[in-house]
Amino acid sequence: MVLGRKNMEEEQNVDYTDMLSICPQALEVYQQRGLNDVIAAYDIGNILSTNHFYAEAAFLFKLAFNMHSKSPSEYPLCHILWMIRMVALLKGNFPIKDEELEQLKGLSLPFYNYIVGWKQYKENKDAFSALSVMQNCYEEFPTGEEADRTYISIMMDLFNTDSKLSVEGRSYSTGMQATIPNNLFMYWDQNPPPEIVENFEYHQRLGHFNLKIFNKAEASDWLYQQYGVEARHLFLSARHPAEAADFLRVHVINHYGGWWLDADIRIKSIDQFYSVIPMVYDHVFLLTDNYVVHNDFFGSIPNSPILNECIRTLYHNCYVNRDMFIAYKTGPGIFNRGINRTLYHCLKGEGKRPSFIMLDYNQFWDVIDDFETPYKTASQHWMAS
Template sequence: MTDTPAPPAWMAHAAACDDALEADDLPAAEAYLQSALAVAETVPAKLWLLQAEVLTRRGAVREAEEVLDVACISFPANFWPPYRLAQLLHARGDSAQAAQYFDLCHAAGPRADLLPLHALDLEVSLAAQSPAGVVRAYRALMALAPQTIDNAQVLAQLAAMPGGAVQAVPLYQEALQATPDDRPLLEAFITFLTTTCPPEAAVPGLEFVQQSQGGDLGLLLRLARIYRQLGVADKQEAVLQQAVRDHPTAPDLLRYLFDTQLATTDSETLTTVVGALRSRIPDRLHTELASQLALTLMDFDTASTLLRAHSAQGKAPHEAQMLATALIGQGRHALALRYLSRCTRHWPQAPGLVSFHIIWALKLGRIEDARRTIEACDGKLPEAVLTAHRFLLAGMQNDLDGAIASYARLRANKDLTEEQRRHMAKLIFSLADITRLEAIKTRIGDPLGEKGGLLHRAGLPGAMALELQLESRDYAARGGYACLADWRHTRPHSVVAAIRLIDDWRANAPDWPHQPAIPRRIFQYWDKSPPPQIVSRMCQSWAEAPGFEHDLYDRPRAQRFLRETFGPVWLRAFDMARNPAEEADLLRLCLLVKFGGVWADADDWLYGDLGALLDGAHGLTLYREPLGGTLGNNFIAAPPGHPALIFAAKLVRAALLERSADIAWSKTGPGVLTRALAHFLVQVAIPLTDHPVTIVDAARIGRVVAMHNPVRYKTLPSHWAADGKRKGENRVWPDLLDALQSADPA
């Protein structure tokens, strides 16, 4: 039988030291500790801990911390030294460092059932604002002693930490699964999800509450908004169906539906819904919804009449915005801006109204109006909102550095929207010097690529980002170019090179001694005759321009013109266009080459003096789009036979005949026009006396022509641009009608 080895001699002295400390006999404890150290061959962790405790009792806390720090290094697998050191650090207020030692403590493999350790870990992590530590300690305590946790307080603190909101959602769910009857906790969770929780992080929590607790309207609307933001139409529809069944006449729900869902069904159903609501909601709300429907159906006269009827009662900011929309829809843009200026002075803290005013002021070329409005709202709107407006203002002026500064602030505060990312990507594409790209990326990241997925390859911004990436690689591989013209010759299909050459030429554009006349004739196109009523009204604004002849082409007339004037190949190219926009892109160039004059898109308003605009034009007149755009083609003025337009027409014809898979922008639209003008500028001799070119800012055109107007046909699933979008029936409106009718007392 083997004898059990005797314990080391130091252990008896250590036990006596423990007893002395328990009895608060510090001199005896020190004596026993010295005895233990004298007989120990090596100093074990236990003696380091006792030494630290004795030092602490003597008030030498910093020395105790140094002793424990050495013990942590000497015994990395023992969790007691970092645990005790974390206690001391937290006690003197250094919770951030204490949290680091708790990480060491857990790395050493602490006992899962040590309740004081996890309780202190939670306290330290909350004080140190450490979301990971809070999650770790919270889950440990939930397993050991859930009754010791104040769930609402702990989770609210976690949610308020930087980066803590995302981690709070699953903990709320776990707590509610453990205590399903905790109504205050549930209400706190709903408030968090519907107010401060980031959208993507809120989805799992909202879905959990919806499935387990039912249909709180605020929760359902928050979920619907997030689904809409994320582009998940089927889930948004399902949530709204539940909402209309449970809350058919709730004002917040009705406003949401009329703000976002009017384009998803036919006008007859919508009119029936508005009629069914008449006796079930207050008159003021009914007028608001009826006005919103009229605006959506482009019945701006009815909307204006309805909204003006409440003028005696005074309007809310959103009603003022609707009336301004009606004025714009009637083509009364100048009046709308004056009205918006008055309203934003009255309601400087109404973010939606202020934003609407700024956007339309910029679209209509009133840059200073927008700037004054932003400055007047300083201190009255959140800084993030003002920064977003400043970003838009810089972008509309193609001010790259100003846009970068505002974008950087939005990004630092995690306030960026997808639209702002796209705008920044376009500004970099058209304005940034190739040699600055890495420095810009270091400062503000990759506006599209850093979101992951395929966003950086989607749509026009994605196409721009891809081209810029390829151009920068080629530029670096070649060691740059001797001059912009050399770059353009080497890369004739590059829009990046083309727009930089054009901007450089524009900065030094000559004065033209010869100014060929631009014929006073306006051309427009709509594939089917007659156009929709709102488009007819817009076209009429051009037809009424004093001193101008107006020609509106439809598809049969366009085909006849191309066949008789340019021949069967051009007609075949037109017939191979994928949509009316591509048809118009070819037709506009051919008409201006043949006749000269003015091209205007059919869904743009003429609201200013076209004659005065052309009086200052020299030859081919184009505009430089804002927000990182290239040369726009909504509006073109030219004498007949300009070589740049001839070359552009040939490029468009070739792309259509080849059935190019490029998007319309680069195949037939502004991208082609930009490349064609750059080609012209490097091919002909300066000063181009026979074929002058004038490039103006979009603001100058915007003071006469209102572009990119909201029109219902573009929002309908039947529109050609809606390819890939859901085209099935939206059941929300029929369900709302059923809910209203079932609630009818009759």
């Protein structure tokens, strides 16, 4: 589709079959529902964007915006539709008209700041200038959404350090004193299957970490003893064991300091751990290939300013966004938001820069092994909750 074709986006009641034939999933939804209302255009636009058809997605989001009543009671809200059109254009490296940006500015200044800052960064890679424009625009979005990931990717240009400077030529036997306590925490609610039991035993055999494995009863009592009845209640109210593990992990690491490791992954070896993970920082986080912060493996000192922000966000989501997707509500989403908030305050001169490093997805898999876990297919997966 040629995005600028004359009058294309003003056409109504046309057949979009040819345009949508590039994406079978989008075409199927169109054939079932048509394109005569805001929700249909929004849903099909999201399908197109997910499949990287950004020009077509931008067209659909504009179509949805034009059909929108502009009432604050009609969802998605009109300023969200206009903003995600801009996002699609940015992702597809298409130009954004000044008048469209001005229209977004009139609808939502934080969304305007988000788009303009991101656009500037894509054009000149000046992270400081981009973040000065974006400010704390991520606060307008639920935790874990693309805005948090985009923001943290730009923040890395300012705050992250080359990890190779901290690990080059170093091994377990010659390693310097670690800043993060040598504790390793894991969790399984009850009756772990054989492959999980074997994984626990494997980490015990490593003989390096002070290993503590929580079950549900122990975790509930520990949260009550350390954080009170509110923490225990929210933990026991979790919709899925993965959500309960999410709730526990930030509290445990922030209390004791150390490393968290999910029960269904393993550290390859102590030598590999020390050859990749820098030991001179108060926090070590690892990223996926699309800038999601891993919460299945991370390390921190106790009473961390970053984890304190994560916990604050966690409680907010538990009360305000109870039905949110788990990864956004209690999982990696709270880590992306906690890091963004902490670094934004540093950028404003309102706090000391924390000692931390974020490693990339290749380094994650240099340290961590996945292994076959039949329980995932035998029980409800956390992504379905």
